[in-house]
Amino acid sequence: MNQFDPDKFKQEQKARWNQGARSTWTLWKETQVEDTPAKFFLELVPVRPGVKVLDLACGSGETSLQVAQLISSHLTTDSKDAKIVCVDISDEMLRVLNQRAQERGLSDIVETCCEDAEKVDFGPHYFDMVMSQFGVMFLPHLPEDLANIRKMMRPGSLFCCVIWGEEKDCHIFYAARSVVNPPPPPPGTPVSYGTKDKVMQALRKAEFSDVKAVEFQVVHETKDAEEYITLMSGVNKWLEKSLGEKGSELWQKLVEYCNSNYRTSRGTLQFPNVCVGITAVA
Numbered sequence: 311m312n313q314f315d316p317d318k319f320k321q322e323q324k325a326r327w328n329q330g331a332r333s334t335w336t337l338w339k340e341t342q343v344e345d346t347p348a349k350f351f352l353e354l355v356p357v358r359p360g361v362k363v364l365d366l367a368c369g370s371g372e373t374s375l376q377v378a379q380l381i382s383s384h385l386t387t388d389s390k391d392a393k394i395v396c397v398d399i400s401d402e403m404l405r406v407l408n409q410r411a412q413e414r415g416l417s418d419i420v421e422t423c424c425e426d427a428e429k430v431d432f433g434p435h436y437f438d439m440v441m442s443q444f445g446v447m448f449l450p451h452l453p454e455d456l457a458n459i460r461k462m463m464r465p466g467s468l469f470c471c472v473i474w475g476e477e478k479d480c481h482i483f484y485a486a487r488s489v490v491n492p493p494p495p496p497p498g499t500p501v502s503y504g505t506k507d508k509v510m511q512a513l514r515k516a517e518f519s520d521v522k523a524v525e526f527q528v529v530h531e532t533k534d535a536e537e538y539i540t541l542m543s544g545v546n547k548w549l550e551k552s553l554g555e556k557g558s559e560l561w562q563k564l565v566e567y568c569n570s571n572y573r574t575s576r577g578t579l580q581f582p583n584v585c586v587g588i589t590a591v592a
């Protein structure tokens with residue numbers, strides 16, 4: 311089996327998210343029934359003059375922009391230096407974010423930075439909050455990265471992230487995996503689900519205190535099984551490859567699996583998923 315190569319992994323992530331920034335990621339967000347992850351962050355933002363927030367692996371910024379909007383709605387003339395710094399490895403994701411920030415009149419307080427989250431350095435004690443939604447699971451050296459992040463945070467400020475629960479509780483992924491086996495990743499590859507203990511331990515190792523977790527649900531709803539397959543084939547290239555042509559035997563099997571397990575009375579499909587929100591004090 312191949313050795314895990316962090317640099318290659320990050321280049322693959324960049325390519326994957328650049329490719330999916332508009333179609334797949336837009337569909338992903340459209341199928342999300344209620345924005346419970348964003349709510350988690352919005353309740354934690356320390357809204358005050360000059361506040362500095364870092365969003366790591368911000369993607370196209372649906373949540374960063376909600377945070378920016380909240381901060382902006384509290385801005386007074388003497389607090390123009392408030393900032394939300396949005397970091398992502400994918401320039402395409404950031405292009406979408408910048409466009410949306412402009413459309414919503416938030417460009418003044420939104421700053422984007424196309425960088426590997428493992429390399430960012432904004433100097434000591436700069437941020438009043440660091441957030442990351444479905445991002446930390448892509449970082450190959452999490453304890454070291456968190457230690458680096460903590461140094462950039464004002465002592466006593468809050469780190470918060472949202473990650474996926476166990477795979478069996480995240481049906482948006484589990485449905486496809488119940489029918490098609492993904493190829494095993496090289497050992498050491500960061501995983502997408504069930505990393506609550508790993509993240510909490512990494513935070514403690516990085517000398518954060520008061521590390522806490524809460525669970526909540528995020529539901530995805532697709533029009534039908536075909537839309538589900540389009541969405542998940544964009545998210546997982548191995549799925550697209552394994553399923554082959556529309557209508558193949560495996561494709562049909564996945565359609566049947568989805569229809570028998572997730573169909574609503576309206577004929578749509580609903581996939582319930584457990585998320586974990588983690589907070590820790592720098």
Ligand SMILES: C[S@@+](CC[C@H](N)C(=O)[O-])C[C@H]1O[C@@H](n2cnc3c(N)ncnc32)[C@H](O)[C@@H]1O
Nearest residue numbers: 323327367368369398399400426427443444448
């Ligand atoms: C699942 S998306 C989440 C995006 C956004 N936080 C949200 O929830 O809408 C993961 C994001 O992590 C970014 N990413 C992956 N590895 C990264 C790295 N090493 N540094 C910075 N961003 C990274 C991807 O480009 C992608 O935008």
